[in-house]
Amino acid sequence: MKRREIMTAALTWAVLDEASVLHASSVPASKLVVVGAGADRWGNPLRAGGFGWVKVSSKDTGGAWSMFESPVAPQGGVPLHVHPHQEEWFQVLEGEFLFEVGGEQRRLISGMSILGPRQVPHRWKNTGTSIGKLLFLVQPAGWLEECFAALSQLPENQRRDVRRFTEILAQHHIQVVGPPLP
Numbered sequence: 001m002k003r004r005e006i007m008t009a010a011l012t013w014a015v016l017d018e019a020s021v022l023h024a025s026s027v028p029a030s031k032l033v034v035v036g037a038g039a040d041r042w043g044n045p046l047r048a049g050g051f052g053w054v055k056v057s058s059k060d061t062g063g064a065w066s067m068f069e070s071p072v073a074p075q076g077g078v079p080l081h082v083h084p085h086q087e088e089w090f091q092v093l094e095g096e097f098l099f100e101v102g103g104e105q106r107r108l109i110s111g112m113s114i115l116g117p118r119q120v121p122h123r124w125k126n127t128g129t130s131i132g133k134l135l136f137l138v139q140p141a142g143w144l145e146e147c148f149a150a151l152s153q154l155p156e157n158q159r160r161d162v163r164r165f166t167e168i169l170a171q172h173h174i175q176v177v178g179p180p181l182p
Helices: 003-026 146-153 162-171
Strands: 053-056 066-070 079-082 089-095 096-101 104-109 115-117 122-126 131-139 173-179
Touching: 053 146, 053 162, 066 146, 079 162, 089 096, 096 115, 096 131, 104 115, 104 122, 122 173, 131 162
Parallel strands: none
Antiparallel strands: 053 066, 066 131, 079 122, 079 173, 089 115, 089 131, 096 104, 096 122
């Protein structure tokens, strides 16, 4: 390795190390967060048909990321949509799901995961015959937590209203660009 390459590598690592220190110090220290099985961050029970329940709040991470767990009814899913400002990573905890990311479809089962990069249209569906369960992380945290709170406040008879659902997503910087998976 040439001296110039060594110096460049050393400088790169120093800059990256400093950036990580700066980022870590910008995230406020938080108290220990322990969340029970089958419950959200605040101890409320999770239920299928809900809207992704918070496991780690953006308030716990200084807005860096948030994590959700979602029980999904058989054949339940989301329309094709885009997050312009966030990556979204999914892990299947239980069940069988079909994901479409950037026009490519993949079948995922328990233990598998998939990344939906920012600005790439994606959608998913529980293709199984029983309740499935997804864990997903959003980075940066953004508006998804507030979006789920708004969706969960909808009366039951409005939860299948595509126009209303799309409006709420748009208010939280999520663009619906197509229908759910058939």
